[in-house]
Amino acid sequence: MLEKIQVQMSVYDKLQILSDAAKYDVACTSSGVDRKGDGTGMGNCRAAGLCHSFSSDGRCICLLKILFTNECIYDCKYCINRSSNDVVRTSFTPEEVCTLTMEFYRRNYIEGLFLSSGILKSPNYTMELIYATLYRLRNVCNFQGYIHVKAIPGTDAQLLERVGFLADRMSVNLELPTAEGLRLLAPHKSRKNILAPMRMVQNRMQENKQEIVLYKNAPRFVPAGQSTQMIIGATPETDYQILNVAESLYQKFGLRRVFYSAFVAVNEDSALPARTGEGPPLLREHRLYQADWLLRFYRFEAKELLDEEHPNFNIFLDPKCNWALKHLEQFPVEVNRADYNMLLRVPGIGVKSAMRIVKARQMGNLKFEDLKNMGVVLKRALYFLTCSGKMMYRTKLDEDYITRNLLNTKERLPDTVSGITYRQLSLFDDVNYTDSGAVQILQA
Known part of the structure; x- marks a missing residue:
């Protein structure tokens, strides 16, 4: 039996460990809330969202992204912090998280907090510590900025409710797409325990909307x-x-976002995919995000994009272009007459440009040069559009012909081989701080 060795750590040492341990959690965007400061505290949130910065692999880095603890009683096979791994363990105190958040915010390093955690002793015990942290941050430090917190499955509903009144966004990780996947790789978790807090948050949000109607404050x-x-x-x-x-999660639980995280092999385990030289499936992750966008904003359904005969996305074409090529009988679309929903299905036309087209054509017929000024990507759209009955160039409405030409536009895809690392950007990457210097900053 291994003996635990306890060593006193500085806040900076803990930050190094617990910010690095949080890098595999990608569900941390920070838009969609309108929490204005009252002038007596620090920070605020705008409806348009925070000022995001993104690392090269697409992760949001404008929040202080940390785990409360990397200790965990669970042994999920894919997780670096699983209980059977021999890694350095540490935990913050509520006071330390508050100090870090306030000091980094004052220095304009961050604009909010993303707080997740391993499970220390039990879900309720861990969530009580997180609640104490958020309560102190809001009511003692008077922080009025953005807070995103992870809800731990298995926590009592009353405790989650208390946390939900302090946070701006809450997330419960589904972890794996199916119950069978959870059984194999995360046997301590169950689909029921994960979906229960999702449903609770959804129902409480709906109740809260009615409360706000009755009582504005x-x-x-x-x-x-x-x-x-x-x-x-x-x-x-x-x-x-x-x-x-x-799609089911969006429809049944009213989620704002589903995030897709390409599997990174950090553990050796017979139940996990064998390590290869190809690295994480970043292109697949990229295609799923594109398709997710179509579900949320372009009024597509999952069954339109894929089916059992074609269960995976085209690696060469984005899902919208691929759909259009499989439904050429619906094209070309006359831009001066097509309804808004059909315009959304034209490759190269986005939500904003479709709205501009609908509004502008009330003043007269549109030409291709008008579409370019509205933000339409004509190098894709020209194969699927007519203006006043004419196409931009003489072209064939043929799948192979259009595919070859679309591929010649050299769609910029994520680099799946070079230039990608899975190191979360550190708050100290732009400056060569020493340990002592960093501690001085935190104590300033």
């Missing part, structure tokens, strides 16, 4: 909504299965 419960995350590639589900799970 009523406290707001999770005003930025809830989100979740799925690990992609650790289990053998197809894109079709994953997209149907995401």
